Amino acid sequence: MASQHRALRSPAELIVVTHGTERPLTPSVLEQSRGIESRLAALLPPGAELARIFGPANRLPGRVAGTPHEPVAAEYLKYFSVRGLDQDLDAIAARLREDDAVDGAYVKPPAEPPIAPYDTIETATTDAPPVTPNFEVRQGYLDPAPEGVDARSAWTVPGGRGAGVRMIDIEGAWRFTHEDLLANQGGVIGGNTSPDRGWRNHGTAVAGEISGDVNAFGITGIAPETFIRAVSIFGAGTAAAIRTAVDALGAGDVVLIELHRPGPRFNYADRPDQAGYIALEWWPDDLAAIRYANGRGVIVVEAGGNGAEDLDDALYDARPFGFPASWRNPFRGGAADSGAIMVGAGAPPPGFHGRDHGPARSRLAFSNFGSRIDAQGWGREVTTTGYGDLQGGSDEDLWYTDVFSGTSSAAPIVTGAVASYQGMSAAAGRRRTPAEMRARLRATGSPQTSAPGRPASQRIGNLPDLRAMAAPG
Known part of the structure; x- marks a missing residue:
């Protein structure tokens, strides 16, 4: 049988990190994050979507309740991945970095x-x-x-x-x-x-x-x-x-x-x-x-x-x-x-x-x-x-x-x-x-x-x- 060597590489990943401070997840913080999400999504090409790495914003308060991260949980609203793309990731990252809400956008090599x-x-x-x-x-x-x-x-x-x-x-x-x-x-x-x-x-x-x-x-x-x-x-x-x-x-x-x-x-x-x-x-x-x-x-x-x-x-x-x-x-x-x-x-x-x-x-x-x-x-x-x-x-x-x-x-x-x-x-x-x-x-x-x-x-x-x-x- 064929030998087994390296597995196929996973896809590269485009990650976006918005500005934000470590603070509790108040309704106003959640609303502000949703507004930024909508604006950044509009910058993406057809077929691409912005996904929250830490899941839906309305579920995050329950997930951090009672943990040491509860007082600073707004941190987890900052992280997004861009899905539905397999090319031009660097160019799209550069476009996203031009938005004032973006603290960082980078492409991770395959794992x-x-x-x-x-x-x-x-x-x-x-x-x-x-x-x-x-x-x-x-x-x-x-x-x-x-x-x-x-x-x-x-x-x-x-x-x-x-x-x-x-x-x-x-x-x-x-x-x-x-x-x-x-x-x-x-x-x-x-x-x-x-x-x-x-x-x-x-x-x-x-x-x-x-x-x-x-x-x-x-x-x-x-x-x-x-x-x-x-x-x-x-x-x-x-x-x-x-x-x-x-x-x-x-x-x-x-x-x-x-x-x-x-x-x-x-x-x-x-x-x-x-x-x-x-x-x-x-x-x-x-x-x-x-x-x-x-x-x-x-x-x-x-x-x-x-x-x-x-x-x-x-x-x-x-x-x-x-x-x-x-x-x-x-x-x-x-x-x-x-x-x-x-x-x-x-x-x-x-x-x-x-x-x-x-x-x-x-x-x-x-x-x-x-x-x-x-x-x-x-x-x-x-x-x-x-x-x-x-x-x-x-x-x-x-x-x-x-x-x-x-x-x-x-x-x-x-x-x-x-x-x-x-x-x-x-x-x-x-x-x-x-x-x-x-x-x-x-x-x-x-x-x-x-x-x-x-x-x-x-x-x-x-x-x-x-x-x-x-x-x-």
């Missing part, structure tokens, strides 16, 4: 799944056996620390399988009919699912790492009782997909962003080596959506990207043309901090699956790094659902892989640990907040190691250790 660059996965042509073997022994990331996250010890603790935790994956497509993804899943609840097999395999692999079913065959997820659903970025765009997911969750639940996109290092160019690709939070509307999640108590886990970038570089402090004047580099933390848990990609133990990617928990060469990265997961040799190199054939519902990779494979490992720890915390009487969860990941875990040319000072954080996370203190 992609952050599977390791140049990875090619060959689907086995031999049909699957009548009963799938048990592949759990190949899931080394389940093993005790320091090699894995010690998921099996968490399974012996009340809530440690992720019971009561809801989680939504943000990307492009999934196969929830897979034989190992039939329990504890609610399917796709937003966006238009991509028909591309690369996206579908990717989403299926991510879901398996987190919540693969408990049974006698195939794989087992880190937190298999987590209730998993999905929202596609196709149709609405990345920020609106995040907002849709957040609105379907409650405090202490989890959103996973399984995407990255080209950054400013190489002028936002699409590159097969993914050099310069960065996490989504750097773009103003995605940052606002993640902060919206944080304000509602929803934990966001975000792939750090495969661009081999130092996110502490001063390059990321420079405000790009078209960004609103209020934008500040979120990679610096502080007042601009998104609140998300950002994940880097580390090496599995040498010799695992017969390959050596360097010392265990050392930064893989493609992984972004820097003080902003909170934790790491395996970025190579991840066994999970999808792709079909470990078990293939004619039926995708029986496919498994041994080589899922990138910050794509790393972020679900951290997400699984988060869901497991949240389940244990809830069973013990109190769910953890986003800030508490991030702090716990930074304070515990198996330390990052150095590799030749990739010292531990190039931070990707610790590999989660669920036994240590759950310990008192």
Whole structure:
């Protein structure tokens, strides 16, 4: 069968940010925003429409009521996307910037799944056996620390399988009919699912790492009782997909962003080596959506990207043309901090699956790094659902892989640990907040190691250790 490499790229997105101050959502503020919306919509060509990223204005007050964002919720009236266009986006952005109400208008490059660059996965042509073997022994990331996250010890603790935790994956497509993804899943609840097999395999692999079913065959997820659903970025765009997911969750639940996109290092160019690709939070509307999640108590886990970038570089402090004047580099933390848990990609133990990617928990060469990265997961040799190199054939519902990779494979490992720890915390009487969860990941875990040319000072954080996370203190 054909090899699986890069998924089709998502569309570029035109985003408009209007002027506005952080204040409550009074009737006059809402009316003023509607007037601006009408004026900007009139500037668009036929067939294009202006869509509010944070949903209908009249519903926003109810969504922020009782959250820390309620006093400043007018912030979320400022963000719009332009839909129905696939060309001349830069010219339309320039036209919109001429309006006095517009603080910024910019085109975001397409987002992609952050599977390791140049990875090619060959689907086995031999049909699957009548009963799938048990592949759990190949899931080394389940093993005790320091090699894995010690998921099996968490399974012996009340809530440690992720019971009561809801989680939504943000990307492009999934196969929830897979034989190992039939329990504890609610399917796709937003966006238009991509028909591309690369996206579908990717989403299926991510879901398996987190919540693969408990049974006698195939794989087992880190937190298999987590209730998993999905929202596609196709149709609405990345920020609106995040907002849709957040609105379907409650405090202490989890959103996973399984995407990255080209950054400013190489002028936002699409590159097969993914050099310069960065996490989504750097773009103003995605940052606002993640902060919206944080304000509602929803934990966001975000792939750090495969661009081999130092996110502490001063390059990321420079405000790009078209960004609103209020934008500040979120990679610096502080007042601009998104609140998300950002994940880097580390090496599995040498010799695992017969390959050596360097010392265990050392930064893989493609992984972004820097003080902003909170934790790491395996970025190579991840066994999970999808792709079909470990078990293939004619039926995708029986496919498994041994080589899922990138910050794509790393972020679900951290997400699984988060869901497991949240389940244990809830069973013990109190769910953890986003800030508490991030702090716990930074304070515990198996330390990052150095590799030749990739010292531990190039931070990707610790590999989660669920036994240590759950310990008192």
